[in-house]
Amino acid sequence: MKMLINVPETVVADALRGMAAAHPDLSVDVENRVVVRRDAPVAGKVGIVSGGGSGHEPLHGGFVGPGMLSAACPGEVFTSPVPDQMVRAAAAVDSGSGVLFVVKNYTGDVLNFDMAAELAEDEGIQVAKVLVHDDVAVTDSLFTAGRRGTGGTLFVEKIAGAAADEGMPLERVETIARQVSEASRSFGVALTAVSTPAKGSPTFDLPEGELELGIGIHGEPGRERRAMMTSREIADFAVAAILEDLQPRGPVLALVNGMGATPLLELYGFNAEVQRVLGERGVTVARTLVGNYVTSLDMAGCSVTLCEVDDDLLRLWDAPVSTPALRWGR
Amino acid sequence: MKMLINVPETVVADALRGMAAAHPDLSVDVENRVVVRRDAPVAGKVGIVSGGGSGHEPLHGGFVGPGMLSAACPGEVFTSPVPDQMVRAAAAVDSGSGVLFVVKNYTGDVLNFDMAAELAEDEGIQVAKVLVHDDVAVTDSLFTAGRRGTGGTLFVEKIAGAAADEGMPLERVETIARQVSEASRSFGVALTAVSTPAKGSPTFDLPEGELELGIGIHGEPGRERRAMMTSREIADFAVAAILEDLQPRGPVLALVNGMGATPLLELYGFNAEVQRVLGERGVTVARTLVGNYVTSLDMAGCSVTLCEVDDDLLRLWDAPVSTPALRWGR
Amino acid sequence: MAEQESGQALDAAFFIRWLTACAAAVEREASRLTDLDAAIGDADHGSNLQRGFRAVAEVLAKDAPATPGAVLTLAGRQLISTVGGASGPLYGTLLRRTGKALGDAAEVDRAALADALGQGVAAVAQLGGAAKGDKTMLDALEPAVDALATSYEGAARAAEEGAVATTPLLARKGRASYLGERSIDHQDPGATSAALLVTTLAEIAGQAPAAGSGQ
Amino acid sequence: MAEQESGQALDAAFFIRWLTACAAAVEREASRLTDLDAAIGDADHGSNLQRGFRAVAEVLAKDAPATPGAVLTLAGRQLISTVGGASGPLYGTLLRRTGKALGDAAEVDRAALADALGQGVAAVAQLGGAAKGDKTMLDALEPAVDALATSYEGAARAAEEGAVATTPLLARKGRASYLGERSIDHQDPGATSAALLVTTLAEIAGQAPAAGSGQ
Ligand SMILES: Nc1ncnc2c1ncn2[C@@H]1O[C@H](COP(=O)(O)OP(=O)(O)O)[C@@H](O)[C@H]1O
Ligand SMILES: Nc1ncnc2c1ncn2[C@@H]1O[C@H](COP(=O)(O)OP(=O)(O)O)[C@@H](O)[C@H]1O
Ligand SMILES: [Mg+2]
Ligand SMILES: [Mg+2]
Ligand SMILES: [Mg+2]
Numbered sequence A, B: 001m002k003m004l005i006n007v008p009e010t011v012v013a014d015a016l017r018g019m020a021a022a023h024p025d026l027s028v029d030v031e032n033r034v035v036v037r038r039d040a041p042v043a044g045k046v047g048i049v050s051g052g053g054s055g056h057e058p059l060h061g062g063f064v065g066p067g068m069l070s071a072a073c074p075g076e077v078f079t080s081p082v083p084d085q086m087v088r089a090a091a092a093v094d095s096g097s098g099v100l101f102v103v104k105n106y107t108g109d110v111l112n113f114d115m116a117a118e119l120a121e122d123e124g125i126q127v128a129k130v131l132v133h134d135d136v137a138v139t140d141s142l143f144t145a146g147r148r149g150t151g152g153t154l155f156v157e158k159i160a161g162a163a164a165d166e167g168m169p170l171e172r173v174e175t176i177a178r179q180v181s182e183a184s185r186s187f188g189v190a191l192t193a194v195s196t197p198a199k200g201s202p203t204f205d206l207p208e209g210e211l212e213l214g215i216g217i218h219g220e221p222g223r224e225r226r227a228m229m230t231s232r233e234i235a236d237f238a239v240a241a242i243l244e245d246l247q248p249r250g251p252v253l254a255l256v257n258g259m260g261a262t263p264l265l266e267l268y269g270f271n272a273e274v275q276r277v278l279g280e281r282g283v284t285v286a287r288t289l290v291g292n293y294v295t296s297l298d299m300a301g302c303s304v305t306l307c308e309v310d311d312d313l314l315r316l317w318d319a320p321v322s323t324p325a326l327r328w329g330r
Numbered sequence C, D: 001m002a003e004q005e006s007g008q009a010l011d012a013a014f015f016i017r018w019l020t021a022c023a024a025a026v027e028r029e030a031s032r033l034t035d036l037d038a039a040i041g042d043a044d045h046g047s048n049l050q051r052g053f054r055a056v057a058e059v060l061a062k063d064a065p066a067t068p069g070a071v072l073t074l075a076g077r078q079l080i081s082t083v084g085g086a087s088g089p090l091y092g093t094l095l096r097r098t099g100k101a102l103g104d105a106a107e108v109d110r111a112a113l114a115d116a117l118g119q120g121v122a123a124v125a126q127l128g129g130a131a132k133g134d135k136t137m138l139d140a141l142e143p144a145v146d147a148l149a150t151s152y153e154g155a156a157r158a159a160e161e162g163a164v165a166t167t168p169l170l171a172r173k174g175r176a177s178y179l180g181e182r183s184i185d186h187q188d189p190g191a192t193s194a195a196l197l198v199t200t201l202a203e204i205a206g207q208a209p210a211a212g213s214g215q
């Protein structure tokens, strides 16, 4: 698999140098692998820190900025970052109002963020954590590592960032973030396997006429392989899987997300099918976001995330945000 | 090649329905294939209309909105739209101040926009045209259809949109757009061939260990095939090709663009190399944009576009813009 | 010029039959045309003409104009409005200008058609700025028009030969020109489709139910 | 427990040799570990450990602590700070807790090591919430610790067998658990690397220059 890289070993550092050059509003510490909004810490405001393996861009570094993340910690490709990065990020953004860690539910992320929280608290930083575990493809979650965190992360980071921006205290920001996390559900589909720089070839074999249903964002195979489906059938399947788990009474935010290599033309077409089936199922969509936001390197495929919102959450979603990848209002 | 579609015939219409659902600020006429900013025509302001084949998303529909395009006309995949669309778009956005057509230099686009301009003028709309032809990979342009329009289109559309937004008259908007077009140069590289929905398989064969230098955005092979190169080598080659043609004296805008299937992680790393070589060559970069903006469906690869700017153009570049794909300021 | 009989009288129905047969021929050959375009273009020529000639067949089925000129003009307008790309305006102009040149005669003969088609081809050359030898549809159309003065079969043969002869050429117009030397050794898709339209014309003329010397 | 002699005295240098040899072994086996992880995980286990053990070898080369406990604690901290993922905190905790359990003795014997490693493995089980049979590194580590009470070779054998025995298991922890039934019939990468570390321990103990009954 050909890649636009120098050598696998420097992929993350190279990308951080490129981010630094492109985004003067961010302060990028390439050596220590922390991306911080330049004006941090912001007096009187809770800091929002997230992070995870690289390869999911724009998540998380592309979501750093006013109204969303205060800092992000990029790990190696598909590998959770180390506690040192998280502690450094927390110290950089803590104004004394405390820091919220947004943690995607993977064993590595959870363990490293847990260690970091202990260390940060030792340094006198007040830390709260919220776990994102929105992927309904992981069933029997009592007998697994639990549901993975995927597209819901974007909703949690945006809304927690808006809550912090409004000056809410840590406890309240944490409560709201948890509310968003618990109200989010995702389902993903892969048309191709992913190739990591370290491996250099597809992580599994996915023949021409087949697709994987219920995939995550790390190139793992899904729960089930099937004969290739149409956009319409995939939308039916994905939305049904989500609604089996959560039947929203209120309106939802919808994220129609590409896994990295699916053209925007196809994603918009897929969105049309997602909106159709949501309409048929009586779900009201308050806002829709279409694009490659929570990706898996060069994987072709898509995911759908729904998040049930009330007026408060919708207001926080609509609040101004100014990051490389998500930007609106003011 | 697997695609997230229903049938090839409805790809463009499906995408337009999905765009309409995602972007309430746009008025999307799915049947007639015109995407218009909802508040058009804007009194006293020149309308900016562009269009071209689909498959280059977010170009052009994703650039419709305040501060950029007034309307876009999406053709079939990789096929210029028809004059009827352009005339309809012009009529929808003309406030009496006239309309500028931004035309990428391809035989199809040029012929169809020319016909549309005649028809629109018959309807009493004042029309000006600017041609974008920035791709330095097309050499001997006297003996070809001329240089292709690629990444420079984004610069022309953004800056022309800002000029119109400031209330400049058609003639002045046209002059500025032409200035941007003439100051823009691009060079692109493909790591994989593209698969169109109609063909369903890669348009040409590009083996594992090779890449194409000097490609366009329609899946055509490039000028030269070589053994696979590193990100560093590609940046050296692309920037050298551009600077051979235009040695900017002032600062430049830089677009480090993905062709659709290249992960953002790789693009940022590539940007680091582009910035390095520009620094080595003494070129000052005023602003950098990194992302998948002018794409070629599922092609892996990248392009670099530079546009030499003066203070006026830089101010117009920085001016507020509010479209699905490009958004900043206000 | 016309050293031979100019043959059968061609009425509006003849041209509707021809264009309808073109639609069928394009349908049959679409993937070959797209494959040729994939090699040196953007892999859409087959689907472009498919879309266009389907629309032409449809509009002619619904609303059949009374004169050859009106049939061709309507078909040309329809191609312009539905195809896009380079071939849409070019083929559209070809049919429209040919139609206009035929005026409002109820019937025309081969000589008149050859003459009108010559004007159509000239308009294509002017619009696209291409000349014979640039590896475009003109390489099939120009020899076809010349030969049509003599016979339908000759025109078909000339168009076919012209299309095949584009293979060794270096493209100077259209997308294929971007490839420079790499455009050599591929047959031009537009010249191929042009030959298909002319061949279809000869077929329809050959099986024409109306009386005439044929050829 | 120790029905046999507890063998040679293990000093700081021994543990530095072991961890340095682990770095070399990981280097050698990295792509196999990554391939195993590709099948049921995310294709990074080899490069994770490569990064971590390179850093361990480097820090131990630069700054060699004086006691076995300090060597292991430093190595564990280094893994935590450089690996990330699940295996970073888990292997880091294994070494750190083992090191802490060894205290500040200048030399330890096999029995003491087995005991300390037992505490390290227990800490891993607590941190990750996994138990034997969940298809994780514990499936190699737990039998190895038990067997280490008797001999190094036995520990290596037990670890190897434990790793191989993960193949038919359904994963209940870590990324492989997402696959459900599809995790069956693949050997766990973490159990495989754990066996590699224990095998390396036996090798280093076997060739130890210090006197002792060996085993
Ligand atoms: N300037 C021109 N003059 C005449 N024919 C042209 C010109 N440019 C392109 N063509 C013809 O058009 C054909 C391509 O048509 P098509 O693929 O439908 O459009 P596009 O090139 O826009 O994708 C070429 O094979 C060539 O024969
Ligand atoms: N909860 C756990 N307890 C013990 N070991 C675990 C646990 N989760 C994962 N592992 C081990 O970690 C290995 C994967 O490590 P690695 O690939 O480096 O990290 P990641 O899964 O984060 O990519 C698995 O093969 C398994 O042996
Ligand atoms: Mg990992
Ligand atoms: Mg085309
Ligand atoms: Mg074409």
Ligand SMILES: [Mg+2]
Pocket: D037, D041, D042, D043, D044, D045, D085
């Ligand atoms: Mg792994």
